[in-house]
Amino acid sequence: MFKNMQNEWFFNIRGDLLAGLVVALALIPEAIAFSIIAGVDPKVGLYASFCIAVIIAFVGGRPGMISAATGAMALLMVTLVKQHGLEYLLAATLLTGVLQIAAGYLKLGGLMRFVSKSVVTGFVNALAILIFMAQLPELTNVTWHVYAMTAAGLGIIYLFPLIPKIGKSLPSPLVCIVVLTAVALYLGMDIRTVGDMGELPDTLPIFLWPEVPLTLETLQIILPYAVALAIVGLLESLMTATIIDELTDTKSNRNRECKGQGIANIGAGMLGGMAGCAMIGQSVINIKSGGRGRLSTFCAGFFLLIMVVFLSDWIKQIPMAALVAVMIMVSIGTFSWSSVRDLKKHPLSTNIVMVTTVAVVLATHNLALGVLAGVLLATLFFANKIARLMVIKHAQADVHAPLHYQVIGQVFFASAEKFAESFDFSLAADKVLIDLTRAHFWDISAVSALDNVVIKYQRLGAKVSVVGMNEASKTLIDKFALHNDPKAVEKLLSDH
Amino acid sequence: MQHILACLDESTWSTSVQDAAIWAARQLNSPLTFLHSIEKQTQPDSQDLSGAIGLGARSKLMTEIATLDQLRAKAALQIGKEILAIADSKAQEAGCTQVETLQRHGEFIDTLLTLESSARLVIIGHSGTQTGKKISVLGTHVENLLRQIHTPVLITPHDFSVPKSFMLAYDGRETTELALQRILSNDLLRGLDCHLVTIKNKQPDLEEQFAQATERLTAGGFAVTTRYLEGDIAKQLLDYQQTQAIDMLVMGAFSGSRLRQFFIGSNTLKMLENCNIPILVVK
Numbered sequence: 001m002f003k004n005m006q007n008e009w010f011f012n013i014r015g016d017l018l019a020g021l022v023v024a025l026a027l028i029p030e031a032i033a034f035s036i037i038a039g040v041d042p043k044v045g046l047y048a049s050f051c052i053a054v055i056i057a058f059v060g061g062r063p064g065m066i067s068a069a070t071g072a073m074a075l076l077m078v079t080l081v082k083q084h085g086l087e088y089l090l091a092a093t094l095l096t097g098v099l100q101i102a103a104g105y106l107k108l109g110g111l112m113r114f115v116s117k118s119v120v121t122g123f124v125n126a127l128a129i130l131i132f133m134a135q136l137p138e139l140t141n142v143t144w145h146v147y148a149m150t151a152a153g154l155g156i157i158y159l160f161p162l163i164p165k166i167g168k169s170l171p172s173p174l175v176c177i178v179v180l181t182a183v184a185l186y187l188g189m190d191i192r193t194v195g196d197m198g199e200l201p202d203t204l205p206i207f208l209w210p211e212v213p214l215t216l217e218t219l220q221i222i223l224p225y226a227v228a229l230a231i232v233g234l235l236e237s238l239m240t241a242t243i244i245d246e247l248t249d250t251k252s253n254r255n256r257e258c259k260g261q262g263i264a265n266i267g268a269g270m271l272g273g274m275a276g277c278a279m280i281g282q283s284v285i286n287i288k289s290g291g292r293g294r295l296s297t298f299c300a301g302f303f304l305l306i307m308v309v310f311l312s313d314w315i316k317q318i319p320m321a322a323l324v325a326v327m328i329m330v331s332i333g334t335f336s337w338s339s340v341r342d343l344k345k346h347p348l349s350t351n352i353v354m355v356t357t358v359a360v361v362l363a364t365h366n367l368a369l370g371v372l373a374g375v376l377l378a379t380l381f382f383a384n385k386i387a388r389l390m391v392i393k394h395a396q397a398d399v400h401a402p403l404h405y406q407v408i409g410q411v412f413f414a415s416a417e418k419f420a421e422s423f424d425f426s427l428a429a430d431k432v433l434i435d436l437t438r439a440h441f442w443d444i445s446a447v448s449a450l451d452n453v454v455i456k457y458q459r460l461g462a463k464v465s466v467v468g469m470n471e472a473s474k475t476l477i478d479k480f481a482l483h484n485d486p487k488a489v490e491k492l493l494s495d496h
Numbered sequence: 497m498q499h500i501l502a503c504l505d506e507s508t509w510s511t512s513v514q515d516a517a518i519w520a521a522r523q524l525n526s527p528l529t530f531l532h533s534i535e536k537q538t539q540p541d542s543q544d545l546s547g548a549i550g551l552g553a554r555s556k557l558m559t560e561i562a563t564l565d566q567l568r569a570k571a572a573l574q575i576g577k578e579i580l581a582i583a584d585s586k587a588q589e590a591g592c593t594q595v596e597t598l599q600r601h602g603e604f605i606d607t608l609l610t611l612e613s614s615a616r617l618v619i620i621g622h623s624g625t626q627t628g629k630k631i632s633v634l635g636t637h638v639e640n641l642l643r644q645i646h647t648p649v650l651i652t653p654h655d656f657s658v659p660k661s662f663m664l665a666y667d668g669r670e671t672t673e674l675a676l677q678r679i680l681s682n683d684l685l686r687g688l689d690c691h692l693v694t695i696k697n698k699q700p701d702l703e704e705q706f707a708q709a710t711e712r713l714t715a716g717g718f719a720v721t722t723r724y725l726e727g728d729i730a731k732q733l734l735d736y737q738q739t740q741a742i743d744m745l746v747m748g749a750f751s752g753s754r755l756r757q758f759f760i761g762s763n764t765l766k767m768l769e770n771c772n773i774p775i776l777v778v779k
Contacts, residue, residue: 006636012539022547161546171547247558248538249565281549288557290543333549 008063012292019291020299022171023066023282027053027304028315029177029323030282030330031069032194037134038074038274039081040089041198045069046308047205048093048273053301055264056278061256062241063294064248066282067264068301071131072236073229073275075365080225088222090210093269095219095226100234100262109254112238118350119374120239121339122357124280126370127236128335129362131281135324135331138192145191146321153180153325173326180322181314194323195316202312204305205271230262231368233277237261240278247287281330349381387414390439392422402431403462411472412442416449423453425460432457437468440475447473498616499527499596501647503608504579509621512656514583516774517619518590519658520650523684526616527594530583532576533607534599537568573599605641612647617684619650622768622775634769642749642764642777648678651768651775659743659774661689665733668694668705671748675778676709679746680716684776690718691742695729730766737773746776 027049035045049068056067081089103109139146153176160172184191194200212218241252265275286296308315343351353374361370390409396402411419434453441447454464502517504510514530521528541564580597587595600607608618623635642649662685666672679685690713694706706722713720721740725732737745749764768775 015540015543018543018545022545026547157548158550161544161548168544168546171545173547243554247554247561249536249561250538284549284554284557285547287561288549288553289545289547290540292538292540329548329550332551333553335551336554337552338555 009294012290013295015290016293016295017299019286019289020296021303022289023286023291023296023300024303024307025171025174025177026282026285026326026330027066027068027300028308029173029318029326030071030279031304032197033134033323033327034069034071034074035274036197037071038077038089040086040274041200042194043199043201044086044089044272044274045074046201046273046304047271048268048276050205050301050305050308051268051271051273052264052276053297053304055267056260057294057298057301059256059260059263060294060297061253061258061260062244062278063252064283064286064292064296065237065240065244065252065278066286066297066300067237067261067276067278068282068304069268069274069276070233070236070279071134072127072232072367073277075130075134076225076228076232077274080222084221087210087212088218089274090208090269090272091212091218092222092225092229093265093273093275094210095222096229096233096275097262097264097266097269099226099230100265101259102262103230103234104255104257104259104262107255108234109238109258112242112254114375114379115235115239115371116353116375116378118346118354119357119371119378120242121336122354122374123235123239123361123367123371124334124336125339125354126358126361126367127280128331129358130365130367131327131331131334135327138320138324143191145189146319149180149184149189149191149319149321150325150328152183153322154328156180157325157329173329176325177318177322180325181318184319184321185317189319192320193316194318194320197320200312200315201305201308204309205273207270208272210269228366228368229275232366233261233265233275234258235368235371236280237278240280240283243280244283244287247284248292281334284333349378349385353378353381383412383414386410387412387418390415390418392419394424394427396427396429399428400430402433403427403429404433404435406435407439407472409438410440410442411446411449413445416445419446419449420452423456425456428460429462432462432464433467434464435467436472439468439472441473442475444476447476498614499529499594500524500617500619501529501531501608501611501615502583502619503531503533503604503621504576504583505532505621505624506575506579507621507624509624509652509654510579510583512652512654513619513621514586515656516650516652517583518587518592519656520617520619520684521587521592522590523686524617524682527596528587528592529596529598529615530580530587531598531600531607531611532580533604534569534572534576534601535604536565536601540564569601604637605644608641609644612645615647617650618645618647619652622651622653634765638768639765642768646779648779649777651777653772653774656774657743659688661691661740661742662744662746662776663691663693663733663737663740663742664746665729666692666694666706666709668702669748671778675746675748676712678778679718680712685744685746686717688718688744690720691723691736691740692720693723693725693733693736695725695727695732729763730770733767734770737771742773744774744776745771746778749777749779 031045031049032042035042052067077089080092156176156179157172160175161167237257238254241257245252261277268276339354356377357370357374360373361367390411392405392407394403394405457464500517500520502513504513517528576599584595584597638651664675692710692713710720710722725736747767
């Protein structure tokens with residue numbers, strides 16, 4: 001217990017404190033921006049970010065990962081908020097938490113193994129594009145001032161770190177926000193500010209039970225949203241966890257993360273916040289700033305609340321253009337640039353999976369559907385590839401000799417048709433011998449394809465004998481209980 | 497054949513671990529293995545607080561962190577190799593014939609737990625690189641290791657000298673009975689004077705057991721001095737050790753749970769923290 005405290009919380013105190021501060025500063029614009037996407041007051045997103053970050057710091061399965069209110073989740077809530085209002089959103093947030101905890105107990109985190117690298121890349125790119133697109137309303141039908149401010153903001157964000165010394169010790173998104181706010185106030189510009197977008201928090205969050213009737217009807221309204229939120233939340237969280245795992249060369253506990261996300265969302269829902277999940281961009285900022293332990297996540301949430309509650313009068317003055325600049329940075333940083341650069345190097349099937357994931361997300365605004373499409377496609381491509389690993393050879397010494405077929409390779413639903421077509425029924429023979437000792441039958445499709453071939457030869461008047469059926473069909477059994485025995489696997493997949 | 501596993505690191509305790517290992521290898525006439533385990537340093541090196549992420553931010557960050565890890569690992573590997581080479585030649589010089597060296601990546605305790613099945617005795621320093629040269633500070637790994645390992649552990653102080661006598665605190669419980677059996681059944685403490693000490697407690701047949709234990713040790717060829725003490729266990733034992741200038745302490749470990757330890761404190765831990773002589777923890 002004490003050892004874990006030391007190893008997960010306090011091994012990197014200085015780094016975690018500072019990184020937490022940097023992340024908190026970048027979280028404020030995000031939380032506000034995502035609240036606006038979801039159609040609720042900025043305080044809903046800010047409270048959510050505080051609660052989720054602080055709770056997940058204790059119960060999450062990936063130290064150093066930042067969770068808060070996210071764009072991916074906000075996009076799923078839009079219609080719920082429009083049609084039924086905030087209270088239903090809070091109820092849906094609670095239900096999302098419950099579903100995620102259940103997923104954790106059912107160990108669904110393990111299902112992530114079916115999500116291939118290209119699907120993850122597609123997901124990340126789609127997310128980046130969604131975050132960028134969400135900024136467009138702020139950039140349409142506005143005066144040139146807004147464009148100028150946004151461009152200046154991006155300039156500050158990317159050029160400020162190049163200044164020696166000071167550039168690496170002050171968060172450039174903060175500099176951008178401060179400078180743009182000062183300029184807007186000084187020039188008295190008439191542009192939209194955060195204060196125009198809705199209510200900001202002025203107190204610490206208080207316990208609220210959503211005011212919705214506890215009826216079946218309510219459940220019918222919120223359940224579809226909660227399911228989508230739970231799935232997208234877990235997907236983004238587990239993918240982010242994988243990214244942090246790779247960056248830091250450490251392992252995360254996926255099922256604990258699922259339960260943790262659930263608990264964090266329940267906490268958020270009870271304190272008037274919207275559902276959230278892990279954030280790729282913020283987590284990368286955290287690692288880059290030197291955050292590694294749970295303390296960094298905790299500090300991010302804690303500092304966020306402190307700053308928002310005590311500086312709310314100042315935050316109201318921030319021009320939206322400054323937030324847009326920060327969000328564009330997050331979107332650029334989230335985008336996987338290498339995936340575009342390496343498009344030519346990767347096989348076409350991989351690229352198709354990635355692009356399909358992106359396209360489906362952009363069409364539906366639902367990351368879960370994109371991932372589903374990507375996973376299905378990747379599986380089809382894989383099955384297709386394996387199906388090619390089958391050949392059937394035949395030989396017949398003379399007309400009186402038996403016709404001898406040898407099947408080599410993988411026979412399953414995707415290769416069953418090819419299997420049936422590989423037999424030449426125009427060859428007349430009294431006896432047909434089908435040798436399966438070097439084949440693997442994976443499913444019932446394979447067995448029935450063989451049955452058809454046998455019956456067809458019988459109808460042609462031949463006597464059919466099958467050799468090696470027992471060995472070939474060993475792979476049919478769903479659980480071959482070989483998990484820990486490399487020898488058994490070797491034997492099963494050998495040429496018998 | 498089961499060997500002695502001596503764990504070395506970059507700290508000044510390593511010399512004492514080497515000396516103790518050579519002594520134990522001679523006493524037991526057993527092969528000796530020196531282990532250097534490399535724990536990954538997770539703290540970042542420098543901090544970039546700019547908080548800006550641009551195109552290719554993740555792959556760039558990945559390269560940076562991986563390069564840093566590589567540099568650190570290379571340095572650690574090199575240092576470890578040198579430490580092992582020094583230990584190896586020292587042991588050869590001292591006449592140990594079967595000496596092996598091992599280097600492993602990973603958490604120290606995990607590494608030890610995977611290696612312990614082939615070890616008859618594990619030797620570690622009282623403290624290490626993380627604690628500096630403060631006698632009263634127990635190494636961060638020691639307690640966790642003692643709770644998990646099933647092999648006897650010899651914990652060496654900063655300076656090791658060949659012991660002439662040892663003390664066994666006998667309370668009739670299972671762990672001390674085990675310690676007694678171990679002392680009798682192998683050669684590690686052969687030729688040392690034995691101080692058999694007990695603290696009066698509520699155990700009903702303590703006196704009888706104590707007499708039996710004395711008899712068994714004498715029959716085993718030890719010169720036994722017995723002593724009854726009263727009062728606070730750890731304090732009395734430490735006082736006795738100091739007045740008698742006893743060189744080594746033999747004890748069982750952690751009969752209480754962590755919860756009990758949190759509220760009442762653990763005698764094992766008190767002894768580990770305050771004793772400046774080699775401690776043999778019997779498992």
